[in-house]
Amino acid sequence: MKTVLQFILFLAIAIAAIAVGVIVGNYGLWYFSWLIGTALIVLFATAGGVLFDTQQEQHEII
Known part of the structure; x- marks a missing residue:
């Protein structure tokens, strides 16, 4: 039963991804790169903050 539910979930995600791809059309690559770029900027900023802290x-220990 768990496998069937996972299959249905992944099928729904795939259908949603295809629908979004059809809706955005030629701008899909731009939106994809924008999302990936934004995620990378947030990750690098977080890593920089952690390293700074x-x-x-x-420095305070020494």
């Missing part, structure tokens, strides 16, 4: 903590 770690360096500050190490």
